[in-house]
Amino acid sequence: MKEKKPKKTVQAEKREQAMIEGIIEGSPDGIGVVVVRLECGCRKMAAVSKEGDPASEIIMYRDQAQNICAKCKEDNGSFMRTKESFIHWVEPAPSEEKQKEISLKVLGSVTAH
Numbered sequence: 558m559k560e561k562k563p564k565k566t567v568q569a570e571k572r573e574q575a576m577i578e579g580i581i582e583g584s585p586d587g588i589g590v591v592v593v594r595l596e597c598g599c600r601k602m603a604a605v606s607k608e609g610d611p612a613s614e615i616i617m618y619r620d621q622a623q624n625i626c627a628k629c630k631e632d633n634g635s636f637m638r639t640k641e642s643f644i645h646w647v648e649p650a651p652s653e654e655k656q657k658e659i660s661l662k663v664l665g666s667v668t669a670h
């Protein structure tokens with residue numbers, strides 16, 4: 558396997574990483590965790606199965622806050638307000654082709670840049 562320099566990969570932040578690990582632990586079918594960063598600063602996460610279906614409940618949280626913001630409470634963290642989104646793959650990550658397939662299914666046309 559040759560190492561390719563990623564163009565612009567969004568990396569999970571430390572706090573997100575901890576959440577991701579928790580989600581994966583509770584989702585035996587999960588092969589990755591979808592991370593959605595909303596414009597307001599809240600996060601939305603859910604495990605995804607190898608078919609690209611949800612493999613856990615959707616978890617929402619906000620850094621350094623007890624609750625998600627008022628806006629998210631209202632619209633449940635609408636995807637319209639997505640700042641960036643990506644999938645954190647469980648090692649070993651699926652093939653690039655499969656990653657693309659699942660990303661497309663889960664994130665649709667929403668891209669992270």
Ligand SMILES: [Zn+2]
Nearest residue numbers: 597599626629
């Ligand atoms: Zn929010």
